[in-house]
Amino acid sequence: MSKSNISSRRQIITGVLLMLAVGGGLVRWLAPDPSLARDMGSLLLVLWLPIVGNIIAWLIQRAKTPSQPMGFADGAAFERHAQIEITLLPPPVPQAARPIRVGLFPCILVVGSEGFTARLHVPSGHEPEPGVPATFDAQFLRAETAGPKLPAGTKFTLLAGRTPIAQGQVLEAAPR
Numbered sequence: 001m002s003k004s005n006i007s008s009r010r011q012i013i014t015g016v017l018l019m020l021a022v023g024g025g026l027v028r029w030l031a032p033d034p035s036l037a038r039d040m041g042s043l044l045l046v047l048w049l050p051i052v053g054n055i056i057a058w059l060i061q062r063a064k065t066p067s068q069p070m071g072f073a074d075g076a077a078f079e080r081h082a083q084i085e086i087t088l089l090p091p092p093v094p095q096a097a098r099p100i101r102v103g104l105f106p107c108i109l110v111v112g113s114e115g116f117t118a119r120l121h122v123p124s125g126h127e128p129e130p131g132v133p134a135t136f137d138a139q140f141l142r143a144e145t146a147g148p149k150l151p152a153g154t155k156f157t158l159l160a161g162r163t164p165i166a167q168g169q170v171l172e173a174a175p176r
Contacts, residue, residue: 014051021048071106071117072141078104078121080137082150086158086168088130099165100128108159109138109168111149115159117141128166135171147173 024044031037088100105120120136128134140146150156150170158166 010054014054017047017051020044021046072119078119079139080121081140081143081147081173082138082170083135083172084138084168085133085135085171086128086166087133088128088166089164090130099160102127109146109150109156110159111154111156114149116146116150118146
């Protein structure tokens with residue numbers, strides 16, 4: 001991931017608050033003990049406290065970021081793990097009537113509260129239409145996890161990104 005997880009505006013605000021806090025520490029150090037300047041320096045000095053949470057969150061995010069991107073490897077061959085039947089839901093806008101195109105279509109199959117990353121093999125001339133059941137071969141990113149949870153007959157919702165676009169069921173799971 002080449003782009004930083006923290007927006008540039010947030011980085012600027014963090015830098016400004018840290019500089020004000022350093023300035024406050026300097027004012028506090030140089031000002032005489034009972035003075036308004038020393039009290040203002042103390043106020044400026046505590047500006048670093050909210051920043052600590054941002055820095056800790058950034059460090060945790062960096063530690064959790066996987067070294068390799070999630071998803072199917074570019075150019076990886078399709079391997080059939082299951083055969084599914086889906087029926088596209090009516091689209092919210094007419095332009096989205098055919099969201100599944102020819103080729104390998106990335107999606108998520110959701111069963112209850114669990115989602116499984118998959119891709120469908122959509123042959124030429126077999127793009128599904130809303131309301132018409134269509135059968136496709138599916139490959140799961142983690143077949144060892146998805147296989148036991150998606151036996152034949154399991155009903156699911158198909159998501160494209162975060163949008164539900166179809167309902168379906170597993171017709172046939174690949175033999176183990």
